[in-house]
Amino acid sequence: GENVEQHPSTLSVQEGDSAVIKCTYSDSASNYFPWYKQELGKGPQLIIDIRSNVGEKKDQRIAVTLNKTAKHFSLHITETQPEDSAVYFCAASSDYKLSFGAGTTVTVRA
Amino acid sequence: NAGVTQTPKFQVLKTGQSMTLQCAQDMNHEYMSWYRQDPGMGLRLIHYSVGAGITDQGEVPNGYNVSRSTTEDFPLRLLSAAPSQTSVYFCASSYSSGGKETQYFGPGTRLLVL
Numbered sequence: 257g258e259n260v261e262q263h264p265s266t267l268s269v270q271e272g273d274s275a276v277i278k279c280t281y282s283d284s285a286s287n288y289f290p291w292y293k294q295e296l297g298k299g300p301q302l303i304i305d306i307r308s309n310v311g312e313k314k315d316q317r318i319a320v321t322l323n324k325t326a327k328h329f330s331l332h333i334t335e336t337q338p339e340d341s342a343v344y345f346c347a348a349s350s351d352y353k354l355s356f357g358a359g360t361t362v363t364v365r366a
Numbered sequence: 367n368a369g370v371t372q373t374p375k376f377q378v379l380k381t382g383q384s385m386t387l388q389c390a391q392d393m394n395h396e397y398m399s400w401y402r403q404d405p406g407m408g409l410r411l412i413h414y415s416v417g418a419g420i421t422d423q424g425e426v427p428n429g430y431n432v433s434r435s436t437t438e439d440f441p442l443r444l445l446s447a448a449p450s451q452t453s454v455y456f457c458a459s460s461y462s463s464g465g466k467e468t469q470y471f472g473p474g475t476r477l478l479v480l
Contacts, residue, residue: 257425262408290468290469299456300409302470349467352467353411355425358408
């Protein structure tokens, strides 16, 4: 099955700085890579996703890049704000069965 | 739309007891799934369904049963709860075609098995 590794497990950044989270996956058949944000006591919420036929996607302060050859993808958050503090999960899927990374706890310091 | 709803929000069980976690969605999604979330392990797929009457096992199915009699509902049953099933359980739903596989998660059920 698919194995997704996510790094780092915790990330502390100064407000206004950038945050980068990296994930690798093992199954070359995976073709859909979503990123979820989870706030305390809530379910994961999709923030951005990318499909295997695209190398990069951007949505305001959030961007995701995908390198299918190397089997890794990354989340970039620019100009971080206190409300960006949360747990972020990457995932990979080839048939609607999502395999998740272990999560990254992001703390934005004011 | 209410989206994906889950009940109860929190439950305490004794070892050996049974219970059903409820999940419902009002988005007419074909695909529904159950995940458990444990510290440091992300979310792991328990069971999933691609439509009414069709279910299949995920990564960690042991100790859990599911059924899908309607498009809207996808209950998860614990027949004999064990302390190892203490976790937070999330239900999710999505379309299953046309590149619309974005999964929408419910708010979760926190389960404690003593």
